[in-house]
Amino acid sequence: MANGISLKENTFLFSEREATTPHTPMKSSERSFARRIDLTSLQLFVAVCELGSIGRAAEREFIAASAVSKRLSDLETAVDTALLYRHSRGVTLTPAGESLLHHARTVLFGLERMQGELSEYAGGVRGHVRMHSNISAIVQFLPEDLGAFSRLHGQIKIDLQEHLSPAVLHAVREGAADLGVCHTGAAAGTADGLQMRPYRSDRLVVVVPRGHPLAAREAVAFGEVLDWDIVGLHGGSSISLAMRQAAAHAARPLRQRIQVTGLDAMCRMIDNGLGVGLLPDRAFTLMQGVGRLQSVPLDEPWAERQLQLVARDFDALPVTARLLAEHLTALQQLAAQPPGGAADALLESAPTGL
Numbered sequence: 001m002a003n004g005i006s007l008k009e010n011t012f013l014f015s016e017r018e019a020t021t022p023h024t025p026m027k028s029s030e031r032s033f034a035r036r037i038d039l040t041s042l043q044l045f046v047a048v049c050e051l052g053s054i055g056r057a058a059e060r061e062f063i064a065a066s067a068v069s070k071r072l073s074d075l076e077t078a079v080d081t082a083l084l085y086r087h088s089r090g091v092t093l094t095p096a097g098e099s100l101l102h103h104a105r106t107v108l109f110g111l112e113r114m115q116g117e118l119s120e121y122a123g124g125v126r127g128h129v130r131m132h133s134n135i136s137a138i139v140q141f142l143p144e145d146l147g148a149f150s151r152l153h154g155q156i157k158i159d160l161q162e163h164l165s166p167a168v169l170h171a172v173r174e175g176a177a178d179l180g181v182c183h184t185g186a187a188a189g190t191a192d193g194l195q196m197r198p199y200r201s202d203r204l205v206v207v208v209p210r211g212h213p214l215a216a217r218e219a220v221a222f223g224e225v226l227d228w229d230i231v232g233l234h235g236g237s238s239i240s241l242a243m244r245q246a247a248a249h250a251a252r253p254l255r256q257r258i259q260v261t262g263l264d265a266m267c268r269m270i271d272n273g274l275g276v277g278l279l280p281d282r283a284f285t286l287m288q289g290v291g292r293l294q295s296v297p298l299d300e301p302w303a304e305r306q307l308q309l310v311a312r313d314f315d316a317l318p319v320t321a322r323l324l325a326e327h328l329t330a331l332q333q334l335a336a337q338p339p340g341g342a343a344d345a346l347l348e349s350a351p352t353g354l
Contacts, residue, residue: 229275
């Protein structure tokens with residue numbers, strides 16, 4: 001008995017409401033699906049998939065292998081399909097198992113995030129935003145923009161992770177991030193099920209040591225860059241992808257001898273004569289002091305790049321993420337002001353609370 005209504009009465013009231021609401025009748029098996037799936041079984045299923053063995057999963061989770069096997073069998077019964085191929089070397093996933101693994105990870109990740117958020121409320125944090133971004137935005141724009149937001153909304157915590165642009169899009173699409181900032185190669189709008197808003201733009205420059213033959217040029221075409229060894233970021237970065245596409249279009253080899261993960265390391269490699277490289281203009285300005293380097297504008301249409309703010313649905317974002325999205329969108333509109341002016345103007349005009 002709860003709130004003066006018994007479980008039997010609750011069932012009657014629910015059934016009565018269902019009878020007055022037109023809908024397609026659900027099978028009893030569909031109605032009870034959520035009751036037949038327990039979190040422990042999902043955790044064990046994910047462990048078995050990750051380790052490829054019931055025995056190893058049992059050892060990691062400190063449970064008997066027979067108990068794991070029984071839970072997996074019960075799980076297959078609950079979903080009415082085989083999830084694993086069992087063989088002497090371990091287990092592999094069926095197509096249905098691949099699908100369940102994706103959903104199970106999403107459910108378990110959501111529970112971890114929920115636990116983290118609720119524990120933060122106990123400490124006085126009123127909310128947080130999960131954000132993924134590529135390195136270009138993190139180096140060039142986000143420190144000032146997020147700093148301005150934090151001064152306005154000190155009760156909102158921002159969880160920021162750096163990833164390559166394709167990984168940023170994947171995280172937003174899968175729900176692992178509320179917002180993303182990256183280069184998409186597409187105009188603002190909707191693509192691949194995601195919504196995008198313009199955030200900032202940058203322009204690629206060729207970075208060379210002082211005294212390099214290209215240093216005296218007013219601008220350089222990429223075909224001339226291909227005559228030199230190139231120092232670049234890792235192969236999945238948006239700049240590396242653009243260089244590979246341009247080299248393929250020109251039917252020329254891309255002599256990218258050195259790949260690094262940081263802009264400072266890239267500049268030091270170039271400073272020591274190991275090649276030339278491409279960097280966003282503002283990032284190069286911020287890297288001044290890392291070696292005796294010079295930038296030359298890259299004379300290519302694809303040198304002009306647009307950073308996008310990405311979400312699955314801006315209107316459906318939690319209030320904290322929506323506040324941050326509106327803040328970054330407003331800064332984009334004010335970005336033509338002198339350095340510092342955009343953030344300062346927003347600070348003067350924006351509200352100070354949720």
